[in-house]
Amino acid sequence: MTEQNPEETPKGWDPVVDTYETAFQPFTAQYVDEVLRLADLKPSQEVLDIAAGTGALTLAAAKAGTNVTAIDFSPKMIDRLRVRLAEENLNNASVHVMDGQALGFPGESFDAVFSAFGVFFFPDRHKGFTEMHRVLRRNGCAGVIVWASPFRLTQFLREAMEEAVPEIPPPRPMAGVVELQDADKLLSEMSAAGFRDIDIHTVSRVWTTPSPIWLWEHAPGFTPRIVDVFDHIDAEQKNAVGAAFVRNLTDEFGEGPVHIERQAHIAIGWR
Ligand SMILES: C[S@@+](CC[C@H](N)C(=O)[O-])C[C@H]1O[C@@H](n2cnc3c(N)ncnc32)[C@H](O)[C@@H]1O
Numbered sequence: 001m002t003e004q005n006p007e008e009t010p011k012g013w014d015p016v017v018d019t020y021e022t023a024f025q026p027f028t029a030q031y032v033d034e035v036l037r038l039a040d041l042k043p044s045q046e047v048l049d050i051a052a053g054t055g056a057l058t059l060a061a062a063k064a065g066t067n068v069t070a071i072d073f074s075p076k077m078i079d080r081l082r083v084r085l086a087e088e089n090l091n092n093a094s095v096h097v098m099d100g101q102a103l104g105f106p107g108e109s110f111d112a113v114f115s116a117f118g119v120f121f122f123p124d125r126h127k128g129f130t131e132m133h134r135v136l137r138r139n140g141c142a143g144v145i146v147w148a149s150p151f152r153l154t155q156f157l158r159e160a161m162e163e164a165v166p167e168i169p170p171p172r173p174m175a176g177v178v179e180l181q182d183a184d185k186l187l188s189e190m191s192a193a194g195f196r197d198i199d200i201h202t203v204s205r206v207w208t209t210p211s212p213i214w215l216w217e218h219a220p221g222f223t224p225r226i227v228d229v230f231d232h233i234d235a236e237q238k239n240a241v242g243a244a245f246v247r248n249l250t251d252e253f254g255e256g257p258v259h260i261e262r263q264a265h266i267a268i269g270w271r
Pocket of ligand 1: 053071116
């Protein structure tokens, strides 16, 4: 396994673009709809999407008529988002490869700033939140989405690895993801960066995918950390993990659609 957390490097995220877009973006888009509703955006407002990925929030905000700037440190994510925007004829969004902890925009450039499922990967979250605050105009709205509960799917994967390849350490959740499940911590970190009147809305959404087999076909590309683990095991070990994973999911859900529920905190704060 690599020393640095693969989630903290663009190289870690570049290989997961396809799986992210196919498997995850339809799930994160469900929470994004809610943060945009809470932020009550008006057409033509200037919006920044930090750690945009393949663009769940950027696409929705651009379709709502705002002018969106999307940044992500993974060049491959940004390339894909550029293609998506062109395919959907959305000319009111621009994309940039950029680190969310060092935004290349002047202060007070945006009416609203968002980050969906991104800040918990930043090694320096205070810098990330402070940068969000700096580029936001006075009375502007910041919306931050983080996970509020563990992911049953990665638990299935860990259980399958413990069963099939007990000698190999399974991927563990990232510290930042676990820490921000605590809503008070999220609130105090945003408050320390200068945001005021922060409200946290905890919502639940269901991720529906076609079948346990479909999930296994995508699982090795789910997250940078999982890619890293599967890069370091051989084909026989991987098949053994797959067999256990599919069997355990089938025991719980049958051979058809798999429904996995997960909670997220949506923090809305103001400058
Ligand atoms: C889980 S994805 C979320 C994507 C999208 N916001 C969504 O809700 O579907 C996390 C994204 O954060 C990006 N990311 C992680 N650390 C970053 C950093 N320091 N600066 C910019 N982007 C970062 C990754 O490249 C990845 O695209």
